[in-house]
Amino acid sequence: MASEPLALDIEKEPSGPLFLAIADAITRDIMRGRLKPGARLPGTRALARALGVHRNTVDAAYQELMTQGWLHAEPARGTFVAEDLPESMAEPVSVSVPREPATVRPHLAFSDGAPDPRLVPDKALARAFRRALLSPAFRGGADYGDARGTPVLRHALSSYLASDRGVVADPARLLITRGSQMALFLAARAAVKPGQAIAVEEPGYPLAWEAFRAAGASVRGIPVDAGGLSVAALEAAIESDPRIAAVYVTPHHQYPTTVTMGAARRLKLLDTVERHGITLIEDDYDHEYRFEGRPVLPLAARAPAGLPLIYVGSLSKLLSPGIRLGYAMAPEPLLTRMAAARAAIDRQGDAPLEAALADLIRDGDLGRHARKARRIYRARRDVLASALSAHLGGRIFFDRPAGGLALWLHCENVSADAWAERAGVAGLALLPGTHFALDRAAPQALRLGYAALDEGQIARAVDILARSLPD
Amino acid sequence: MASEPLALDIEKEPSGPLFLAIADAITRDIMRGRLKPGARLPGTRALARALGVHRNTVDAAYQELMTQGWLHAEPARGTFVAEDLPESMAEPVSVSVPREPATVRPHLAFSDGAPDPRLVPDKALARAFRRALLSPAFRGGADYGDARGTPVLRHALSSYLASDRGVVADPARLLITRGSQMALFLAARAAVKPGQAIAVEEPGYPLAWEAFRAAGASVRGIPVDAGGLSVAALEAAIESDPRIAAVYVTPHHQYPTTVTMGAARRLKLLDTVERHGITLIEDDYDHEYRFEGRPVLPLAARAPAGLPLIYVGSLSKLLSPGIRLGYAMAPEPLLTRMAAARAAIDRQGDAPLEAALADLIRDGDLGRHARKARRIYRARRDVLASALSAHLGGRIFFDRPAGGLALWLHCENVSADAWAERAGVAGLALLPGTHFALDRAAPQALRLGYAALDEGQIARAVDILARSLPD
Structure with a gap:
C-alpha cells in the first residue's frame, strides 16, 4: 500500500498561488498518464517535506483537486486519483495557472456563448x-x-x-x-x-x-x-x-x-x-x-x-x-x-x-454586475473583432455583433468542420455550423462564444484560428 | 399617497426578538384584513418613532416580511403589502413567535413527514x-x-x-x-x-x-x-x-x-x-x-x-x-x-x-447532523406516542413507528375526514387517509408527520386532536 514517490514538475516561480501550481502539476501528471486512475498519492506531510513547502499548501492543493473531482479521499486509507475522472479532463481550462509550461499545449475553447464565471459577484x-x-x-x-x-x-x-x-x-x-x-x-x-x-x-x-x-x-x-x-x-x-x-x-x-x-x-x-x-x-x-x-x-x-x-x-x-x-x-x-x-x-x-x-x-x-460585465464583454468583443480582421481579413467575414456573448464567423469558401478539426488538434475547441443544423445543410460558419476568455486568451485563440485555417 | 397610521398590537413582553414581534403583529393585521393587499406601510422612521423602538428594529421586521413575501418595497415609493400574498397565508406557522396572543388561534400542522428546518446545520x-x-x-x-x-x-x-x-x-x-x-x-x-x-x-x-x-x-x-x-x-x-x-x-x-x-x-x-x-x-x-x-x-x-x-x-x-x-x-x-x-x-x-x-x-x-436529528426526532416521537395514549387511548390505535418522521394513526370507528375537518377548524391541519388513496377505499387513518413540531407544539396538537375527535 506504500504510495509511489511523486516527482512533481512544479513551476519555479508560479504566477499564481503555489497551491494551484502544485494542483496543476498533479493534474498534468494525471493527464499524461503518469498518475493512473486509482493510484494512491503520498500523504500531505510526506509530499510537503519532499517539495519543501508547508503542509497546508499541499493540503490546499489536494482539496482543490478533490473539489474538481481529480482526486478523492478515503477516510483512514488516503488520497487517490479518481477512477471516474471529470468530463473536463480533456479540457483542463479550469486549472487557473495563467502561464503554461512549454511541455503543455495551451488549451482554449470558444464556447457556445457562456459568460465568464470568473466575473461572478x-x-x-x-x-x-x-x-x-x-x-x-x-x-x-x-x-x-x-x-x-x-x-x-x-x-x-x-x-x-x-x-x-x-x-x-x-x-x-x-x-x-x-x-x-x-x-x-x-x-x-x-x-x-x-x-x-x-x-x-x-x-x-x-x-x-x-x-x-x-x-x-x-x-x-x-x-x-x-x-x-x-x-x-x-x-x-x-x-x-x-x-x-x-x-x-x-x-x-x-x-x-x-x-x-x-x-x-x-x-x-x-x-x-x-x-x-x-x-x-x-x-x-x-x-x-x-x-x-x-x-x-x-x-x-x-x-x-x-x-x-x-x-x-x-x-x-x-x-x-x-x-x-x-x-x-x-x-x-x-x-x-x-x-x-x-x-x-x-x-x-x-x-x-x-x-x-x-x-x-x-x-x-445584479444590476451593478450586469453593467460591469457588459463593459468587459464589449471590450472583449472588440478585441476579438480586431484580431479577426487583422489575422483573417479577406478569408472570412462577420458582422460585429451588436450584443450577446458570441460572434458568428462566416467562412463560405472553407469547410468549417475541417477548420474546427485542425484547430482542435492545435488546442482550440470550436463549434462549427454543423452543431446548430437540424435538417438543412449546415452553414459554413463558426460560433465564437468569446465572453469567458480574457483578452490574452482571445489573442492566443485567434492566433491558433489563423494558423489552422484550411488551405 | 400618505400612508394610514398603523396602530400595531405588539406583545408587551415578546418571548422572541422584538423585530419578530413587530413582524408578527403586521402579519396578523394582514390576515385580519386590517391591512389590505397593496396598502402602503409607514416609513421605518415614522413607525419606529410611533412604537418607541430603534429604526433598525422596524427595518429588520420589514426585511423579514419581505423575505417571507408579505411585503414588497418599491424603490423611491415605499413599502407595500404584497398584492400576491404567499400561499402560506392561511398557515402562518413561519412566524416564529412562540406565544400567541389570546386573539389569535394557535395554528399547527401535522405534515406528511417533513423534517424540522429549524435543525438545519x-x-x-x-x-x-x-x-x-x-x-x-x-x-x-x-x-x-x-x-x-x-x-x-x-x-x-x-x-x-x-x-x-x-x-x-x-x-x-x-x-x-x-x-x-x-x-x-x-x-x-x-x-x-x-x-x-x-x-x-x-x-x-x-x-x-x-x-x-x-x-x-x-x-x-x-x-x-x-x-x-x-x-x-x-x-x-x-x-x-x-x-x-x-x-x-x-x-x-x-x-x-x-x-x-x-x-x-x-x-x-x-x-x-x-x-x-x-x-x-x-x-x-x-x-x-x-x-x-x-x-x-x-x-x-x-x-x-x-x-x-x-x-x-x-x-x-x-x-x-x-x-x-x-x-x-x-x-x-x-x-x-x-x-x-x-x-x-x-x-x-x-x-x-x-x-x-x-x-x-x-x-x-452531515453525519453529525443526522445523529443529532435522530436523537431529537426520537424524543418527539415518544412525546407524541405518550400524549396520544394518554388522551386518546381506547379510541384509536397505532404502532409506535420504529423509524421515520410520521406516525400512522388508525381510527376505524371514526371518520378520519370528519376528524380532520373538525381539527382544522380548531387550528390543527391533519392529513387523513383520503390523501393517500388511489382506487381503493381510503383507510380510516391519519398520517401524523410530527418531526417539525417541537415537544410543546406536539402537546398542543394532541390536545386539539383529542378535543376534536368526532363522537
Whole structure:
C-alpha cells in the first residue's frame, strides 16, 4: 500500500498561488498518464517535506483537486486519483495557472456563448445565500411548496423585468425554473400536445430542440436570414403543416447567428402567430448584453394582450452557467399547466438560491454586475473583432455583433468542420455550423462564444484560428 | 399617497426578538384584513418613532416580511403589502413567535413527514456554500455540463452510501437530481414506455404517482398490509396486466403507513421482480431515521447483480425540504437514459449546492447532523406516542413507528375526514387517509408527520386532536 514517490514538475516561480501550481502539476501528471486512475498519492506531510513547502499548501492543493473531482479521499486509507475522472479532463481550462509550461499545449475553447464565471459577484452571492439560509423564513419552512417559486423572487423579478425590459409581469404569472432549459421543457409541455410540432429557427439552439422532443413535440426548422427567422417561411410551414402548434424564437440575438430581428419583422411575426392561433415561445436568453444602439424590447413587451406568448429568460447567462436559475412568464392557463408539470417533475423551487437572488436584485448587486460585465464583454468583443480582421481579413467575414456573448464567423469558401478539426488538434475547441443544423445543410460558419476568455486568451485563440485555417 | 397610521398590537413582553414581534403583529393585521393587499406601510422612521423602538428594529421586521413575501418595497415609493400574498397565508406557522396572543388561534400542522428546518446545520451549510462559490473550480466553470451531477458529490455520496447503507454505488452510476421528485420522474421515463403502468403501494405516495403520470405511465395500486406491499397481490397484478413494467416501493418505512417490509417479503419481492423482468424502483426517502432495532439495509444492498433496480434517495429529508437534493443509482443503460432525460429537462446540476453538500458529507457535518436529528426526532416521537395514549387511548390505535418522521394513526370507528375537518377548524391541519388513496377505499387513518413540531407544539396538537375527535 506504500504510495509511489511523486516527482512533481512544479513551476519555479508560479504566477499564481503555489497551491494551484502544485494542483496543476498533479493534474498534468494525471493527464499524461503518469498518475493512473486509482493510484494512491503520498500523504500531505510526506509530499510537503519532499517539495519543501508547508503542509497546508499541499493540503490546499489536494482539496482543490478533490473539489474538481481529480482526486478523492478515503477516510483512514488516503488520497487517490479518481477512477471516474471529470468530463473536463480533456479540457483542463479550469486549472487557473495563467502561464503554461512549454511541455503543455495551451488549451482554449470558444464556447457556445457562456459568460465568464470568473466575473461572478461571488462574495455578494455567498453573503446573500448565507442570509437566506439563516433567515427565519427558511428555518420556518415558509416557502415550502409553491411550484411557481419563492414569492419574494417573483416580486423582485417582476420589478426587474418592468424597469429593465418594459415587460409587465404580474408575479402570479411568473414561474421560476432551474435554468431556462427547464422553462423550455415546461413551455413545450404546456403549449403542445404529443405529436404536434414546434417551428424552430434553423440554424438554431439544439438544447431547446432536445427539451421540446423530451416534452413529446417534434421540431420543424424554419430558415433564418440576416433579419432572423423568416416569417414568410414560417407562414408557409404553418399553412402546409397543421401539426405546428408553436414557434420558438430568439429575436434579440438569434442563436447561433447573433442577428437581431427588426421591428417590422417582429410585428409581422406577432401578426402571423395571432392569425394562426399558435403559441409563441420567446427565448430572451441574454437580454442584458446589448452593446450598441438602443435596447430592443422583447416581443413580450409589445405583444397584444391575450396572445399565448411564453417569455423565457435566464439569470445563468448573467451570472454563471453554474447558477441554475431561469424563469418563464405566461398567461393563464399556460402558466398553471407549466406549474403543475413543474411540481410533478421537481416538486418545488430552490428556496435558498431564490431568496439569495432576490436579495441580489433588490440590493442592486445584479444590476451593478450586469453593467460591469457588459463593459468587459464589449471590450472583449472588440478585441476579438480586431484580431479577426487583422489575422483573417479577406478569408472570412462577420458582422460585429451588436450584443450577446458570441460572434458568428462566416467562412463560405472553407469547410468549417475541417477548420474546427485542425484547430482542435492545435488546442482550440470550436463549434462549427454543423452543431446548430437540424435538417438543412449546415452553414459554413463558426460560433465564437468569446465572453469567458480574457483578452490574452482571445489573442492566443485567434492566433491558433489563423494558423489552422484550411488551405 | 400618505400612508394610514398603523396602530400595531405588539406583545408587551415578546418571548422572541422584538423585530419578530413587530413582524408578527403586521402579519396578523394582514390576515385580519386590517391591512389590505397593496396598502402602503409607514416609513421605518415614522413607525419606529410611533412604537418607541430603534429604526433598525422596524427595518429588520420589514426585511423579514419581505423575505417571507408579505411585503414588497418599491424603490423611491415605499413599502407595500404584497398584492400576491404567499400561499402560506392561511398557515402562518413561519412566524416564529412562540406565544400567541389570546386573539389569535394557535395554528399547527401535522405534515406528511417533513423534517424540522429549524435543525438545519445552516451555518455549516452557509460556510460550505461560500467555499463552493469562491472555489477556483466554480470560477473556472469546471463542472459545467455533466448531467449526472458534480463528480465530487457523486464520489462523496458513493462513500456515504457504502458506509451507511451497504449500498455499493459506483459514482459513474449515480445521478444527482433536484430532490427525489425529479429522480422518480426520470426513473419512470427510463424504465417505462408511455402507456405502460407502474405498480404502486396503496395507500401510497401521491407525488410519486404524479411524477409517474407526468412521465407517461399509468399507475396501478397494490394493497399494503402490516408487512408492507403485498407481494402476492403484486404477482397477481403482473400476471393479469401485461402493461405493468415496473413496481415502486418504500420498503424501509412504507409511505404513509410507516411499516417496514420484513426480510422474507423482501426476498420474495426481489424474486418476483426478477422472474417477471420488471424494473424495481426503491424509494429510500428517510433511511437515516431509524430509531429502534437493527438498521434495515435497502433492497439495493442485496439485490442480485443485473437486476434493473433504481434506488432513489434524498438529502432533503435529512436537511430541510428547502434543500433540493436527491439522487438515483441505476445500472447502465437505465442511468444513461435518465441522465439524457435530465439534460433535456434541466441541462445540468447545481454546482455550488452540490459542492457544498459534498463538503458537508466529507467533513462529517452531515453525519453529525443526522445523529443529532435522530436523537431529537426520537424524543418527539415518544412525546407524541405518550400524549396520544394518554388522551386518546381506547379510541384509536397505532404502532409506535420504529423509524421515520410520521406516525400512522388508525381510527376505524371514526371518520378520519370528519376528524380532520373538525381539527382544522380548531387550528390543527391533519392529513387523513383520503390523501393517500388511489382506487381503493381510503383507510380510516391519519398520517401524523410530527418531526417539525417541537415537544410543546406536539402537546398542543394532541390536545386539539383529542378535543376534536368526532363522537
